[in-house]
Amino acid sequence: MVEVKEFEGLRPKNPKEFCTKPYDVISEEEANELRKNTNTAINIILPVGEGDEKYENAKKEFERLKEDMIRDEPSIYLYKEGDEEFSHRGFILCASLEDYEKGLIKKHEETREKPLQDRIKHIEAVKANTGLVWTVFKRNDEIKKLMDEIMIEKPVYDFEKYENRHILWKINDEEKINKIKELFKDIPLYIADGHHRIAAAWHYWKKYDDGEAKY
Template sequence: MVKISTLRPYCPNNPIEFTTNPYDVIGKEEEEELKHNNNSLIHLILPDGEGDELYHNALSAYERFKESYIIVREEYPCIFVYRQESGEFNQEGLIMGVALDDYEKSNIVKHEYTREKPLKDRTRHIESTNVAAGLVWSVFRADIEIKKLITQIKKGKPKYDFEKYGYHHILWQETDSTIINKLANLFENKKIYIADGHHRAASAAEYRKHQLKNGNKTEKPDAPWQYLLSYVASDDQIRILPYNRVIRKLRDDEDNFIEKLEKVFEVRKVNKAFNPERKNTIAICIRGKWFELIAKDKTFNSKRDSLDVAILQDKVLEPILGILNVRADDNIFFVGGVQDPTIMEKYITDKGNDIFFNLFPVDIRDLESIADSGGVMPPKSTWFDPKLLSGLVLHDLREE
């Protein structure tokens, strides 16, 4: 169901110096530190300036990187295997092009809505620079034949092999048309699911629409702008961590709040910080005191409604705390990627917030099921970890 393609990308001469985390997880402090390095991708993905100047500076950075040979174009069309290793978790997948026509046909399946402001920003960015610098992370249902081909590619000498952000990053390049064609044939029968990067995917689709509107009709099916820069991994090769919620102020009496919770959950006092051990169980820290919330009603109208993040939204945040829009309400913020509950507790005891909701992670099968049914998950339901480096591969969208 999905058409894949080789890329002829730009790649960095010094990946340790050039690559960064994805733009949307880089905090202000990290951004400022990265900008001390003139050879960092940060100047392209998060340039200085406002309005038109910002996008002009992004283009200037991209042109400077090419002119200074900070990035160099690959001589031959290729795909890549990208692997990340740590002492506790390893993951790997393919970096390649995936046809945006399949995105429009829903063979590339979404599970969350995009927001207007970030979509406009990323679309303006890609139209100004004509380059995709961040990977759209997608998954497919595990396939032994694809795994065999990935293993075969990994027998070659890596293009990159380095340490960064606590992970060992390895990139293998493959130009052999026989292997690539075998992969292409296998993916013809695959549906893929966007895990992370919905705004990057949507902005690439907008760029393609503009190209088609401006006269570049579909007789150019292999033009670079027809393909999405993608990292595509088997669904047994990913780790989802909880995307937790913090409430700044409880605008209610604490005992009254717990009474309201008891109408929906079995509420049990716990003597120390803890992580929930199963689905439909939420750990909550209220002003330093921990409780276990076990959903009383386990009959759900949909798979989406069975997610703990949805139960929290539908049964607590909206009706009890009055938080109707989690993206816009200043009384809530999100913490992703933290696994140690004692660190979570410090958001209350040390940072002056009132409530920490510690959720059980979403299962990838639930994500796939919701996406297959055309459903949409609540905002910020999943934190995929580790994050993929941006800047290993830059996909220039202009025709050669």
Template sequence: MAAVKPFICIRPRGEMAARTAALPYDVYNRQEACEAVKGNPYSFLNIDRPETQFPAEVDTYDDRVYEKARELLDSQIKEGIYVTDSDPAYYLYELTMDGRSQTGIVACCAVDDYINGVIKKHENTREDKEQDRIRHVDATNAHTGPIFLAYRRQEELKRLVEQAKKEKALYDFVSEDGIRHRVWKIGDPGMVKAVEEAFEKLPAAYIADGHHRAASAVKAGLKRRKENPDYTGKEPFNYFLSVLFPDDELMILPYNRVVKDLNGLEKEGFLKKAEEKFEIHLLGKEAFAPDQKGTFGMYLEGEWYGLKIRPEYESEDPVAGLDVSILQDQLLGPVLGIGDPRTDCRIDFIGGIRGLKELERRADSDMKLAFSMYPTSITELLAVADAGQLMPPKSTWFEPKLRSGLFIHRLS
């Protein structure tokens, strides 16, 4: 039973939504973040990545950086850039990309549901990345970047969403990357109660994107519990900001790979070894994106190849049967010597949104060969999480990305 609650939302004043909304903090490095905030003091990225307010010699994790985040948020709330709604509510967040829409319910999920496995994950997290966001949450006393969750489609929630979208939207704007963003508020007490009760019937929710943000939010909540030993469980710090989408509306893009070298092999020797596990066809100059599971594109020395895993190396296991696992276990590891893709500097990962030309560019410049992947499906993601297993790194690339700065949840 999932506890998905309405909350008191801090959100941008209507006409400021387009100026404040920003891509998630973790899609940028420091230099890119500094460029992105130039000319827009109200971009939420200024608050999400407050090191952009300091010269390069100031460390990203300096105490002053986190204090700046708190200062900026508090001052913009005081200035009226953000307003605080008076009543607990849910919100709908619709994103439309290339004619395809997905609508999530903005709400607060329970720390205890994450701990008890009602909210399921499919990736490991890194302590250093968690610590950064824990400090950010602590300094701002707020969750500022929502966790992207999925749930198996439920007819009652679908009906309630359709009903709420008949009202006038709070926000309706198109961001610089062409994504349309629309937001509605569900504030009617009867509707709020119906949404909450519908969520209570869900056996589980799944982290689609934002594992580090989720882990950090939970640890920040547990820290507050230690600091408040008489807590009741109803305090805002027992919940974290989320947007929950039905699984049938989500699209996962491929997460492609590029590799630095052939692990000491000549081209022909490499192809011969690869043929032991894969059927290989030379395709020529035209870029190739796989159109079915178990197939891969490979770009090497100016030519594309089609690879298909031989049947005896397929697997029914939720993790071993993923295409990212097949490529790693049957080719990247044993042939190219990529033992741990998390730490090996000879491999890099390219989000599918970047396209096949980016694979060619990298393989023709600083890398040697590239692999185009068939995307992991949302069904596979849910199966891995249900099995209590973890996906290999860089298995999924979700688009469009949720914007930060449209919804803020205070911990106290």
């Protein structure tokens, strides 16, 4: 039902230092504190400046920081976040915007023009997706089993921040990747968070007719 695929990810060498909360839940006070460290993602996801200047600043910061990042081979990732009482996990992968257009990736809220234009301009400047679109799906025993198998392996990240533990596994095994692709063909996805991010990605794809931007 939904086409998914692997991608060439860029990863920081020090994720605990680099990572921040999502851009839309960071207060001005938190942002100012984060900007004291030039090795965080804050000036990419929440750049300073007025008008189009801030998007150009985001681009410059992304170009600077990516020089020292790890560039992975085409992969899918499994991410787990939480504490001892509650945690969730999911795959980080590319999904087809054509399936979003067809309504196979289902939304539950409408987008607002101002934040939508902000995300469109950000993608146009940075030429990268710097935030995730969170989707959910109904319980699937085969996916659960595959996740359990992957979690036995050694993760590429395992650190604590914002009172949660964050663990990331890289999946570059062709057999596992093909298994994930096959499983998601029969699963409808529901957007839990990221309506403006996915809508902006769709607008970018349609505007520039960029084949790679389809995902």
